[in-house]
Amino acid sequence: MTNHWIDMANADVVMVCGSNVVENHPIASRWLQKARERGAVILSVDPRYTRTSSFADHYCRLRSGTDIAFVGGMIRYALENNRIHSEYVTNYTNASFIISPDFEFHEGLFSGYDQEARSYDKSSWAYECDASGAPLRDETLAHERCVFQLLKKHFDRYDLRTVCSITGAPEDAYEKICDLYTSSGQADKAGTWLYAMGATQSTHGAQNIRTYAMLQLLLGNIGVVGGGVNALRGESNVQGSTDMALLFHILPGYLKNPNASDQSLEQYLKRCTPVSNDPQSANWWGNTPKYMVSLLKAWFGEHATPENNFAFDWLPKHSVNNSYIPLFEAMHKGDVQGLILFGQNPAVSGPHAGREREALSRLKWMIAVDLFETETAGFWKRPGVNAKDIDTEVFLLPAAASVEKEGSITNSGRWAQWRYKAVEPPGEARPDLWVLDSLCRAVRKEYQAGGVFPEPIIHLHWDYALEGDPHHEPDPHKVAREVNGYFTRKTTVKGKTFAKGDQVPSFAYLTDDGATCSGNWLYCNAYTGPEQSDNRMARRGKDDAPNNIGLFPEWSWCWPVNRRILYNRASVDLEGRPWNPQRFVIRWNPVKSSWEGDVPDGGWPPGAKHPFIMQPDGHGQLWARFLADGPLPEHYEPFESPIVNPMSRSQNNPAVKIWREKPGDKSPFGDREKFPIVATTYRMTEHWLGGALTRNTPWLAELVPNVFAEIGTGLAEEHGISNGDKIIVESARGQIEVYALVSSRIPSFKLEGRTVHQAGLVWHFGYQGIAKGDSANMLTPNVGDANTMIPEFKAFLCQIKKAERSPA
Amino acid sequence: MKISRRGFFKTAGAGAAAGVLSGKADKSLAALPAREDPFANAVSTTSVCPFCAVGCGTVVKALDGKVVQIEGDPEHPINQGALCSKGLAFSQTVNSPGRLQQVMYRAPGSDHWEEKSWEWALPRMAALIKKTRDASFVQEKDGRTVNRTEGLACLGGAALDNEECYLYAKLARALGVVYLEHQARI
Structure with missing residues (x-):
């Protein structure tokens, strides 16, 4: 979430599209009720009339998988009826940027498409630049190749009749939704957009969410109180597990995972560190070298030195997409032979679960850690198979429940909250931390006698035992302090001198020379001293901040640096005055020359830096140059669809990869005659x-x-x-x-x-x-x-x- | 944190859940006759609900080392004492007789589990990890250093604590694992 749960109460219009918040996040709906008590309107757009729909003031149905058409039409409505927040759009988004004359769009295909590879060459989607490399802009938004005009032309095709014929939405209900939601485009009004798996679980899921985000940018709803694009995440720590990078393509803190083209740390940093010539761009990812070297120091300790590129070679480099579907395809082929599984149940939760169950049967061994015997752990006794035919060796390890151990979890609003141990786990059950620590130490023991490329295992910095504990019980506080990071030697940063072993106060103090370690730069500021009282995730301060919008800045801790609303520099104008003076996130105090309210997205004075600090150009991305499937969202039908795509001759997303074991295998998709x-x-x-x-x-x-x-x-x-x-x-x-x-x-x-x-x-x-x-x-x-x-x-x-x- | 005992909620179970939506948590129950708090001697510990990502605060009450009640934390700014049906039922999940309490092992081709000890299982699992890793480890591919294994996969983690997720990622990458994925992808 760019914002957080309590902030939903500050919205003037709430859109629930792609989520069923009342059913799946029941307690969050308290804050929707509070918004309504303040006069907010609640809208529900869903293929089903859900608990959220019955809670909402207005409901509009859409056919599942047609969000881009639905919201694309809302974008057209906002432009046509001048509902957009012009000052915000001009100053804070890339609407004024001019795009390459080579860009084209025809029949659902953007320029650069390679049919054989099912992918795009994106060079024609680039900004047009001057001789110095700075993007050309037209702040009148009139240039025919500026993003605003290209966007307007693109979404002009999403007229009311077309949209309703694709989505199945009734025209009157649809127009009502358009009118009510785009009323949040007034400078002092806010609309929040709540989505979840209804949006992401699609072959055009990223573009679904982009469409929401684009509308929010056009209405000036990002960064403001009661606004945002808010992913309502479904598991207690799926935000934290993503932050900690249990995904093939990233390292902790959303650093890119190295691939085979990164043959040295230097090459990796060159590829992954964006450059901006614009002095007004904070270009935050320009700090990548500090975060990456600090991560390598946290992982390989004294063995990570400038001489050995901080042990960069020891990280695995991937060559192909190793995500969930390919993982199971590789298992089905017999390439993945061993599986370690902590609290996940793919035999129930994976796509084409019958195929995933078959894949599990081809493993040589599986280690599953859980509270109960899941379908996955017991896959070998599932209905319809004979256990004797399955040769997989299975270890099922009993895990402690959340109340039987200590540690932090991060909620959807990015609040990292500390939980304490109430009771001992039953029988031989152990915390996952203990299991991981024991497994690592056992594997290390195996490598004492040698093995293939043992360096990263033997030299892994792994020292988490409670001080003086004879049983090697791992201490979650020790881990949390490493995640935050500490100084590896006496160092002076930004005029402040730190001793070896001091906790790093925030990521602004991380360095790229090995003087600091930090397991996850985003969490640097969460555990700022040696004592348990320095654990900011455990805070229980009950006071709200002076702006009184429900930030509760002293309750737990939130990444980054306890900033409760992201991109909050976009909540003020270029003078630092909030769009909504009654309810502000931050505001500039010209007398004190400082910001008040939430932790600002960088402390620079108003107007000094563009607000979208994670983007190299500093602007909200109405135009996306780097997505796989196009710079603007376009409606495609789901892979299995009851109709022919009315928008273009491209039936499905042209950039989606289709998995078949070998060429010539029968299509895994059904047709509308047999499956209507x-x-x-x-x-x-x-x-x-x-x-x-x-x-x-x-x-x-x-x-x-x-x-x-x-x-x-x-x-x-x-x-x-x-x-x-x-x-x-x-x-x-x-x-x-x-x-x-x-x-x-x-x-x-x-x-x-x-x-x-x-x-x-x-x-x-x-x-x-x-x-x-x-x-x-x-x-x-x-x-x-x-x-x-x-x-x-x-x-x-x-x-x-x-x-x-x-x-x- | 261990906190002093709080007033026992009269609104356990459906009362609090219904109150969530009506915004009138206690009124309908105010007329209930007072009764003795059965958990007067319970030790209370604060926690956070393990289900969805709202992050509701909970108070876990334990008597003689056993969880007897899990309630919404009335001081928590997000849920202000309320919990949904799952959160309120969590004490039953924790105390379920179906909980795994032993290391279980299924031999190849077997139709049943066998109880084992950690001492037996840990070296055996470690040896399998090493065997699979070493047999599938690739140091160079097409003239490039890759130092990875595609024979070993790691899944899961959205229900783990941050500290656990961090160590999981660290261990997996040190082993050379590239197939590292979890619930966030599905």
Whole structure:
């Protein structure tokens, strides 16, 4: 989230699109209620009429997977009706930047497309620059090749009729949503955009979210109180686990993971450190060398020296996309032979789960760490297989629950909060920290007698035992202090002298010469001294900040440097005056020559630096030069779709990779003749994700004991299905048997002159635990977004029929 | 942190959950007759709910080393004492008889688990990690230094603490793992 949960109460308009906040983040809806009490309007846009829809003031349906058309039309509406925040757009976005004359767009394809490689050469999407390399701008926004004009031309095609014919939204409800939401374009009004997996789980997921962000930039809603683009994340620490980089393409703190082209630290830093000639650009990633060298010092300690490039060679360098779908494809092929798994349940939660279960059967060994025996840990006894045929050696290790250990987790609003141990874990269960520490020490022992390239293992800085503890119990405080970072020798930085071992006060003090270590620069400022009382994540200060907008700056700690609202320099004009003087995030005090309110995005005086400090050009990116699938969002149909794309001859996102084991394999996709129904998966309050925790909890299992599919009354009638009947749902990948929940909450659509039905599938279930049921992911496709590779769980095709025998 | 005992919520269970949406957490229950606090001697510890990423504060009450109740933390600025049905049920998850309490091992081709000790399992797992890593380790590919293994994969972590995630990433990369992924990708 650019903003945070409490800040939702400050919005004038709330858009919930791509999320079902009331169902999946129930306590957050308190703050929506507070917003409404202040007079805010709440809008729900969703393929299903959800708990959020019933909570909202206005609801508009859309067909699953058509967000770009829906929001593209809102952008057109905002431009056409002059709802945009012009001063913000001109000064703070790249609207005025002029684009290369080579740029073209035709039939859904941007210039530079290579059909064979299914990818783009992006050189024609570049800014036009002067001789010094500085981008050319036209602040009147009139130049025909400036971003603003190109954007206007692009979205002019998304007129009301076209949008409604694609999305299935009723025209009057759609216009109402456009009118209400774009009212937040007034300088002193704010609209917040709440999204979740409804947006990301798509083959054009990154562009869905870009469309939201672009509208927010045009309306001046980023950086302001009650605004933002807010990803409502679904797991207690999925923000922290992302920050800590449990993903193939990054290192902690969103540093790029080295690839095979980085043959030295110098080459890596050259590739990954952006340069700007604009003195007004903070170009924050220009600090990459300090953060990377500090990371290498945290990982390899005294063995990381300037002479050996700080042990850069010891990091693995990838050559291909190693993300989740390719990982399982490699496992299916037998290339991945060993799997270590901490608290994840792919046999239920992965796309095309039947194929993932097959892949697990081809492993030589698996180590699973969990609270319960999951479907994944017990894959070898799943229905329909003979355990004797599966040769995988499986270790299932008992983990401590969150209340049986100590450490921090980071919520969706980036607050890192410390949790304490209340009780001992049961039996032989151990904290994951203990398991990781023990495994690392055991592996190290194996390498004492030699092995292949043992240096990174033997020289890994790994010293987390509690002081004086004979059992080597690892200390989470020691780890947290390393994540923050400390000085490795006596050093003077910015006129301040630090002793060896001092904690680094903030990332502004990190250096690129090895004098500092920091396991994650973003968390540098979280643990600023040697005592447990220096752990800022554990703070419980109850006072709000003087601007009184719910920042609660002394409650826990938030990255970066306790800044509660990101890009907050965009919440003021070039003189430092807040767009909304009544409720400000920050404001410039000209008498004291300092900022008041939240921690500003850099302390420079107003107007001195552009506000979007993580972008090399410092501006909000209405035009994106580096995405895989285009500088502007364009509507494509989901990979399985009930209609022909009305926008262009490009049916699907042209830059998506399609996974097939070998050339000539049959298509993993179903067609609309055999599978005419649009399916989407969803979650419920009473269960959680793959279900290992909640399907083993009697109260929750009793509340929602069975898996079901929600279908509309029209579809039920067509198939002679009554509420509570058992039905078979089938896709090109598999079939499941579930109960039918017949309701009027699932709309159907008139598309291409015919009725297209939808089905909603609850996906929490599997064959283990107290509450069992078929897994919806047996049906979902393993095709992912062009940028993120997140699978398209939210829009695919299925067929249904009544099961032969209904339950007694 | 261990904190002093707080007033026992009369609004355990459905009352608090219903109050979330109505914004009237306690009123309907105010008329309930007073009763003795069954957890008067419980030790309270603050925590954060392990389910979604709202980050609601909780107070964990334990008697004789066993969790007896998990409530919303009334001082927490986000949830102000409220919890949803999952958060309120978490004490039952923690105390579930289905919790794993031993290291379990399934031999190749076997149809059942066997209980094992950590002492038995740790060196065996370490030897397998080393065997797979060393057999699949690639130091050079097409004339470039890559120092990686594509034979070993690591998954998971969104339910782990930050400190655990950090050590997981550090260990995986030190082993040369490039297939390092978790829930954020799906």
